[in-house]
Amino acid sequence: MRIGELAERTGTARRLLRYYEEQGLLVAGRSPNGYRDYPEGCVNRVLQIRGLLESGLPTRIIRQILPCINDPRAIHVSDATPETLATLEDERRRMTDRIECLLRSREAISGYLEAVRREQRPAAARHEVTA
Amino acid sequence: MRIGELAERTGTARRLLRYYEEQGLLVAGRSPNGYRDYPEGCVNRVLQIRGLLESGLPTRIIRQILPCINDPRAIHVSDATPETLATLEDERRRMTDRIECLLRSREAISGYLEAVRREQRPAAARHEVTA
């Protein structure tokens, strides 16, 4: 598919798709006319990229992580320098930190929302709200 | 405590502590000489802030969710405009998305690391469980 369709299907600006490619997160073939040509799998790949970016990972790290995710078959010790492995372990730990932080905060928000709603319930006719 | 100690104890640049204050994420008292004076609780608060920033939340959002976290007692419907509640719900959903994305990616990394290690110890782990 061409860049426009991929953009639409992933809710991602064309500009960014080209940027991700430039950053080595995405590979696109080329049609004879020079247009980028994406395989179907790119949709999920882009969604992955965006999810990780939204979660605070920089492209440099995503570049290292994506091969583990998208090519579950292409695992060879050869591509894994001990340095890369260390980075992956490190990044896994950081992901765990993020997850825990987000879980805690989400619980707190839920608690707050519940509390507010409990307070809004009891007096059912109390809607003299002056915004 | 003064800014230097807080910086050291949280591993955060002084510059950033001032920035967080400017962004309304942190409140500091002032000593007679004009130095910032932080209460003990700021340590955890700063760690929260940094965790959320690392997880991709902008200060604007952190400013809205911090009160839910740090003042579990100061809950009053009065401060909760329906607009704020909507934002909170929205942000909670986004946090869930992030959590899921991070969980998936972390699992993928773990799977990769395991696979690599199985390959590095061919003799020992011949019939291990394939995660």
Place this chain on the structure above:
DNA sequence: TCAAACCCTCACATCGATGTGAATGTCAAG
């Protein structure tokens, strides 16, 4: 044939988080 809707590259702009340094004030210890 022409216009609209795609695509390309390139480059500069913006925005939020962070770095850095200048110019200055405060305070404890030699």
Place this chain on the structure above:
DNA sequence: CTTGACATTCACATCGATGTGAGGGTTTGA
């Protein structure tokens, strides 16, 4: 009294992700 370590404010710089637009080629359909 001075020096060194801390603090202050202010302002400009950097960096990564993203926006935007210029200048131009390609495809499609009226």
